Structure formats: structure tokens, C-alpha cells
Amino acid sequence: MGDFNNPEADLDRFRFRIGFAAVTVLLAFGVLIGRFVWLQVIQHDFYQTRAEDNRIALIPIVPNRGVITDRNGVVLAHNYSAFTLEITPSQAGDLEATIDSLAEVIDIQPKDRKRFKRLLDEAKNFESIPIRTRLTDGEVAKFAAHRYRFPGVEVKARLFRQYPLANIASHAIGYIGRITERDLKWIEESEKQANYKGTDHVGKTGLEQHYEFELHGETGYEEVEIDAGGRALRSLKRIPPVSGNNLALTLDAKLQEITELAFGERKGSLVAIDPSTGGILALVSNPTYDPNLFVDGITPDNWKELNEHPSKPMVNRAINGAYPPGSTFKPFLALAALEMGKRTPNQTINDPGYFNFGNHQFRDDKKGGHGSVDMYKSIVHSCDTYYYMLANDMGIDNIAKFMGSLGLGQRTGVDLGKDDSGESKGVLPSQEWKKQRFKKPEQQRWYAGETISIGIGQGYNAYTPIQLAQATATIANNGVMFRPHLVHYIIDTKTGEKRQVEPKPIRDLNLRPQNIDVIRRAMVGVNKEGTGARAFAGAPYESAGKTGTAQVFSLKGAQYKEGGMKKELRDHALFIAYAPADKPKIALAVLVENGGFGAQSAAPIARMVIDYYLLGKLPGGAAKDDPAAIEEDSEE
Numbered sequence: 001m002g003d004f005n006n007p008e009a010d011l012d013r014f015r016f017r018i019g020f021a022a023v024t025v026l027l028a029f030g031v032l033i034g035r036f037v038w039l040q041v042i043q044h045d046f047y048q049t050r051a052e053d054n055r056i057a058l059i060p061i062v063p064n065r066g067v068i069t070d071r072n073g074v075v076l077a078h079n080y081s082a083f084t085l086e087i088t089p090s091q092a093g094d095l096e097a098t099i100d101s102l103a104e105v106i107d108i109q110p111k112d113r114k115r116f117k118r119l120l121d122e123a124k125n126f127e128s129i130p131i132r133t134r135l136t137d138g139e140v141a142k143f144a145a146h147r148y149r150f151p152g153v154e155v156k157a158r159l160f161r162q163y164p165l166a167n168i169a170s171h172a173i174g175y176i177g178r179i180t181e182r183d184l185k186w187i188e189e190s191e192k193q194a195n196y197k198g199t200d201h202v203g204k205t206g207l208e209q210h211y212e213f214e215l216h217g218e219t220g221y222e223e224v225e226i227d228a229g230g231r232a233l234r235s236l237k238r239i240p241p242v243s244g245n246n247l248a249l250t251l252d253a254k255l256q257e258i259t260e261l262a263f264g265e266r267k268g269s270l271v272a273i274d275p276s277t278g279g280i281l282a283l284v285s286n287p288t289y290d291p292n293l294f295v296d297g298i299t300p301d302n303w304k305e306l307n308e309h310p311s312k313p314m315v316n317r318a319i320n321g322a323y324p325p326g327s328t329f330k331p332f333l334a335l336a337a338l339e340m341g342k343r344t345p346n347q348t349i350n351d352p353g354y355f356n357f358g359n360h361q362f363r364d365d366k367k368g369g370h371g372s373v374d375m376y377k378s379i380v381h382s383c384d385t386y387y388y389m390l391a392n393d394m395g396i397d398n399i400a401k402f403m404g405s406l407g408l409g410q411r412t413g414v415d416l417g418k419d420d421s422g423e424s425k426g427v428l429p430s431q432e433w434k435k436q437r438f439k440k441p442e443q444q445r446w447y448a449g450e451t452i453s454i455g456i457g458q459g460y461n462a463y464t465p466i467q468l469a470q471a472t473a474t475i476a477n478n479g480v481m482f483r484p485h486l487v488h489y490i491i492d493t494k495t496g497e498k499r500q501v502e503p504k505p506i507r508d509l510n511l512r513p514q515n516i517d518v519i520r521r522a523m524v525g526v527n528k529e530g531t532g533a534r535a536f537a538g539a540p541y542e543s544a545g546k547t548g549t550a551q552v553f554s555l556k557g558a559q560y561k562e563g564g565m566k567k568e569l570r571d572h573a574l575f576i577a578y579a580p581a582d583k584p585k586i587a588l589a590v591l592v593e594n595g596g597f598g599a600q601s602a603a604p605i606a607r608m609v610i611d612y613y614l615l616g617k618l619p620g621g622a623a624k625d626d627p628a629a630i631e632e633d634s635e636e
Contacts, residue, residue: 059224060198063217064159066244068173068207070253071488076173077208079159083135085143086128089120091152098150099131105146106132106139115297119200128156133296161201161295167288169256171316172280172416172486174206175291177298186418195219204294205316205422207247207486210415214490217244246491248498250279258612258619259284262605266595269317271469271484272588272609275578277503278473278482280414281586281613283466285317319416322426322462323591325408326548326598327382328576329457331519332471333390334375336402338515342394345518348374355388355452362388362452379522380530382547384456391455396446399454400430405509406471407481408463414484415501426467429460458551468589472576475519476544476584479511520544524581532575535603541614542581545606547598548574570594575602579610586613 068077085106092098099116102108112132119129135143140155147154161176179187183202187193190213196202197219203209220241259270263286272281287309293302306314315321337343353369355362364370364384370377378386391399404410409428416422427433431446438444453459466484474481482505489500523544527536531547550572573595578587588606595601611617 059222061220061222061238061241062198062200063219063241064243065161065176065217066211066215066493067246068215068249069246070249070251070256072252072254073248074253075164076169076249076251076253077161077163080162081157082133082160083140083155084130084158085132085135085139086130086154086156087116088128088152088154093151095120098153102131102150102153106135106143108132111297111299128154130158133158134160163291165253165257166290166292168253168260169251169283170206170288170291171285171318172206172251172256172283173291174208174210174416175204175294176201176208177204177294178202201295206416207249209418209422211247211487211490215244215247217493218242243493245493248488248491249486250274250277250281250488251283251486252281252613255609255613256282256284259605259609260286260288261619262608263592266601267311267317267593268591268595268602269321269465270588270590270605270609271318271466272586272613273469273473273482273484275473275477275482275584275587278470278484279488279503280484280486282588282609283318283486285315285321287311287313289313316416316422317591317593318465319412319414319423320464321591322424322464323572323574324459324461324550325457325463325468326550326572326574327384327457328468328546328548328574328589328598329455329461330382330387331379331475331523331546331576332403332406332408333387333394333399333455334379334522335475335511335515335519336399337390337394338375338518339402339511340394340398342398343375343390345375348372349386349389351383351385353385355385355392357388357392357449357452360449375518376522376525379519379546380525382531387455388452389455391451392448394451396451396454397430397432399451400428400433403428405507406474407506408467408471410467412464412466412470412484414466415486423466424464426464427460427462429454434460457548465589465591468574468576468591469587472578472589473584473587474509475516475523476578476587478513478516479509481506481509520581523578527577531599532577532603535575535599535607539607539611541579541610543577543579543610544581544584545575545577545603547603548576549597550574570596573598573601575599575606577603577606577610579614586610 064079067075067079069075085102087095087098089095099108099113108131116129116131135155143155163170163173163175178200179196179202184193187196187202192213195216195218199216199219203212203215208215218241221239223237225236255272259272259282263270263284266286268286270282270284273279274281289306334343338345349372351364351369351371351373353364353367355364362384365382369385370381370383373383373386377383400409409426411423411425414423429450434446435444450459454461470481470484482503485501487501489498491498523546524542526532526547527539527543527545532545536543536545571594573592575590575598576588578584586609588609590602590606592601592605608619
């Protein structure tokens with residue numbers, strides 16, 4: 001059987017193979033063309049951006065931080081230019097060798113090396129990193145003579161934060177410090193991270209922290225062309241930064257300084273407020289600290305000294321310290337009694353020098369008592385027995401309700417720190433508070449005897465100086481309450497516009513005029529014929545006040561003898577006041593820790609503050625307009 005070919009079948013097979021090959025080639029070219037269209041047309045913008053990113057780097061330009069001034073234009077925080085020695089890693093070669101050689105010319109400490117290494121890990125190769133900050137003129141000149149030895153190393157001018165008055169008002173102003181992970185989280189939660197590229201510092205406390213996003217400004221950028229090795233070749237474009245907004249405060253720097261001098265070495269706090277606006281005129285927490293220590297990174301020794309010092313200078317006592325109000329509580333309780341109908345102004349009690357309740361005797365501070373006592377006398381002469389009885393009649397929940405309306409036991413919302421996280425609520429005791437405070441059922445029960453101690457500002461009572469100042473300002477302002485605040489207005493550096501922090505009332509307590517008049521007359525009597533009379537003797541203005549003394553620990557029936565006690569166990573001295581009595585311009589609360597009696601320690605400080613604010617009178621008797629007096633005071 002012979003072989004034979006089928007031409008038609010061979011031709012079909014050939015045609016099939018040619019067709020298959022053609023389709024395959026067409027499909028391959030189609031894929032290539034599609035991919036080409038995808039890359040060159042559809043994805044053109046994306047890959048062009050990627051290419052530009054490889055060729056162009058955006059270097060952030062940090063803006064100037066906003067300036068903080070007091071009510072009279074005195075600068076409290078600003079920026080100054082200083083020289084820094086900086087290294088660009090991509091141009092410097094062996095960094096360790098470069099730094100070792102630099103150390104032979106310029107003093108470079110281990111802390112400088114440590115900071116440089118940390119910044120190096122965070123920076124890009126083409127960015128310059130400071131190895132030494134704040135060079136002296138001599139150091140700049142010395143480096144200039146050796147400049148040829150150090151490629152990639154240069155001297156640059158940078159801005160640094162400065163607090164010209166150092167310790168003065170440090171707790172109010174706060175300070176800035178290097179950004180931490182915690183700060184970055186806060187910035188990201190605020191959706192501000194894009195504006196913080198290149199920023200090394202952020203507000204840590206006080207106004208610097210509360211108004212961080214106002215003070216920071218808008219970050220600028222410089223477009224720089226770089227090569228494959230990450231080295232900068234040339235600048236292509238520059239978008240300048242916008243300086244941060246400036247803050248003008250209600251605070252009076254000279255008043256603040258005088259107040260701090262008045263405290264001397266004593267621990268304590270004073271908050272002075274304009275009753276008609278809530279603007280804070282002075283906010284003192286003593287002892288203070290120098291915020292300049294934190295600007296470029298505080299040294300371990302300084303940090304240890306500030307944190308371990310027994311006087312705790314880092315604690316802002318004005319908003320963080322919670323103290324029993326002592327007898328400064330009495331005018332508020334008397335007003336509550338009038339408003340709730342528990343007492344009338346002329347209603348009297350007989351004070352034998354004690355109040356018996358159950359098996360316990362609550363003693364008055366005056367042996368033998370005050371005799372017949374009405375409301376006026378109870379405040380002017382600070383009769384404890386009157387308020388033992390009053391508190392017992394009112395009950396703890398009625399007391400708590402009224403005191404809460406005055407802002408006691410609540411954060412004021414003052415513009416310090418991050419939101420209200422830096423401010424203490426204090427303790428406004430009530431039955432509900434005690435249930436939440438304690439775990440055991442027997443501890444949660446409120447006992448009637450506990451209410452009696454509350455009446456004289458003792459027991460569980462604990463309020464911050466700023467809360468007492470706000471409550472006093474509310475009395476001075478006939479029941480209209482304002483939020484305490486430090487910033488008067490914000491100055492927009494773009495437009496020059498001043499955005500005022502509006503003094504809007506928090507609430508109007510709608511107090512009966514006749515009731516508030518009773519309390520105000522009695523508080524005037526305190527400074528005329530009562531416990532504050534000695535401190536305000538000879539004052540050319542009429543003022544109102546109330547002294548207070550708060551126990552640090554229980555005497556358990558023993559008599560208080562200041563001279564025989566350790567200083568840290570002595571009573572706290574308090575004083576609240578406002579002036580002039582008819583049209584108040586200033587209201588304040590003073591606390592002197594372990595100062596003993598309020599009339600002796602706290603009231604004289606209040607007198608100095610009010611004298612200066614109303615009369616311009618400096619300590620020593622001179623007026624602030626007297627040039628010689630001002631010079632002499634500054635020398636002290």
C-alpha cells in the first residue's frame with residue numbers, strides 16, 4: 001500500500017498555522033500597545049509624578065512662631081535668631097569622622113551627638129541637621145577659618161523661642177519642647193500633621209500648648225532638584241511660610257511680677273480676674289521655673305531638680321492644686337441660705353463657742369463664742385458656730401447644688417494646656433459624689449456630721465484657686481459669671497485682623513438683688529472692721545474680702561499652735577477679695593500654703609496686688625509712674 005500526499009489537507013494545515021501565528025502576533029502587539037497606552041496615556045500623570053518625586057524633593061520651611069504679649073504690649077514670648085552648626089549627610093562623607101574633626105574646632109558635647117543621631121534617623125539625606133546650636137560669635141569666626149576642611153558643614157541662622165521675663169508668669173505662658181510620639185498622635189488626631197512637616201518643637205503646657213495651632217503658623221516648602229544619590233543640585237521653587245498668629249493677653253506683666261515678689265519664698269497661688277469680662281489679670285503659682293530651660297531640650301540635671309524639688313515648681317497650683325477653702329466658703333454658703341430661704345439677714349443664733357451634734361462637739365475658733373450672731377456678723381467676724389448650724393439645716397445636697405452653680409468643683413475651662421486636661425476639678429462633696437468616690441457600702445454612706453464640717457470649708461471640700469477667684473468675681477459681678485481666660489485677642493499675621501476672645505457670660509445666676517447686697521456689705525465689713533481690717537487699714541478705696549484658714553491635717557480636738565508645728569503641717573492661709581466695692585475692677589483669690597492665718601499671710605498679698613492695680617502703687621509706697629521708683633523696684 002503506497003504513501004500519498006493530500007495537497008488540500010496540507011494547505012489547510014499551513015493556513016491554520018499561519019493564521020494562528022498571525023493572531024498570536026497580533027495579540028502580543030495588542031498587549032504591548034495596550035500596556036503602552038496604559039503607561040503612557042492613562043497612567044501618565046501618576047508616573048510623571050513618581051519621576052518628579054525621584055528628581056525633586058520638597059523641603060519644609062518651618063514658620064516663625066507667634067509672639068505673646070501682655071495687655072500693655074510687654075513681650076512674654078518671642079523668637080530670636082542664632083547661629084547653628086549644621087551637617088548635610090549626603091555631602092559630608094564619613095559622619096563620625098567629620099564630627100570628631102569638628103569637635104577639635106567647636107565644642108561638641110555627648111548630648112549634641114545624641115541629639116544629632118536622633119534627628120538623623122528622622123531626616124532625609126539631603127536635609128541639613130544641627131550638630132551644635134546657639135554658637136557664639138567667637139565660635140562662628142573660628143569655624144569660618146576652618147571651613148575649607150569640612151565639606152557639607154555650614155553655619156546657618158535659625159530662630160529660637162525665648163521667654164524674656166524668664167520665671168515671670170511661666171505657669172501661664174508655658175513652654176515649648178521637642179515633639180514626642182504623644183505630641184504627634186495629638187497632631188494627627190487634630191488632622192494637622194501636613195502642617196507640621198519639619199517642625200521640631202511644639203507647645204507643652206500653658207498658653208503655648210492651648211493655642212499651639214494658632215501660634216505655629218503655616219509651613220512653607222522649597223522644591224529642590226536632587227540626583228540619584230540624594231544630593232541637592234539646585235532650588236527650583238520656594239513657597240514661603242506664614243508666621244504664626246500673635247496673642248495679646250489680658251494679663252498684666254508688672255502686676256504678675258509684683259505678685260510673685262510678694263510671695264517671696266512661700267508656696268502658693270493667686271488668681272486675679274476682671275469680674276466684668278473674666279479676663280485674668282495675674283495668675284501666679286509659686287515657686288516658678290524658667291521655661292527657657294526647655295526650649296532646646298532640658299538637661300537631665302535640670303529636669304531632675306525641677307521634678308524632685310520638694311516645693312514642686314512644675315505644678316501649676318492655680319489650676320491643679322485643690323485645697324479646702326476654709327472660711328472663704330462662708331459668704332457663698334450664706335448666699336445659698338438666703339436664696340433657698342434657709343436664713344434671713346437679721347435672723348440670729350447664740351454662739352456659746354461650740355455646736356453640739358450627737359456625741360461630738362464642734363468648736364468655734366473663739367473661746368466663749370461670739371454671743372448673738374446675725375448673718376452680717378457671721379461673715380465679718382467669721383463665726384464657725386453660725387455655719388455649723390447653717391450647714392446642718394441646709395443639708396449637703398442643697399449646698400452642693402448652689403456651690404456647683406458658682407463653679408466650685410468644676411473645671412473653669414481656662415485657656416491653659418490641652419483642652420481641660422491640665423485643670424483639676426477639685427472636690428464638691430455630695431451624697432452622689434461619695435457613692436462614686438468610695439467602693440465599700442459603709443464608706444459610701446453620707447453622715448450628717450460630715451455636713452457640719454463642710455459648713456466652714458473643711459471636710460471633703462477642695463477647690464482650686466482659680467475656682468475661688470471665679471466664684472468671688474461672680475459675687476462681685478452680681479451673679480453674672482464669665483469664663484476665666486488669658487487671651488484678649490488673637491492677631492492674624494496674614495491680615496492684621498484682631499480676633500477678640502469674646503467675654504461672653506457662662507451663666508447668670510439670677511440672684512435676688514437684696515440677697516447679693518447682704519453678702520457684699522458683709523464682705524466690705526470684713527475689710528473695715530473684721531478679720532481683713534488690719535491688712536486694708538488706710539486704703540483710699542473701699543474693698544470687700546474674706547479671710548480663710550484651712551487645716552492641713554486633723555487636730556483631733558487639740559488647740560492649734562502655729563509656732564510649735566512643723567512648717568509643712570501648718571494651716572493654709574486663704575483670702576478672697578474684690579475692689580472697688582461699688583464698681584469692682586479686680587477680684588482675686590490668694591492661697592499661701594502652710595501660711596497659717598489668712599489675715600496674716602494671704603490678705604497682705606491681696607492688698608499689694610489691689611494697691612498696684614487700682615493706684616499704681618509699687619511695694620514701698622511709690623507710684624508706678626515715678627521713674628525713680630520703677631528703677632528701684634527693678635533693681636530689687
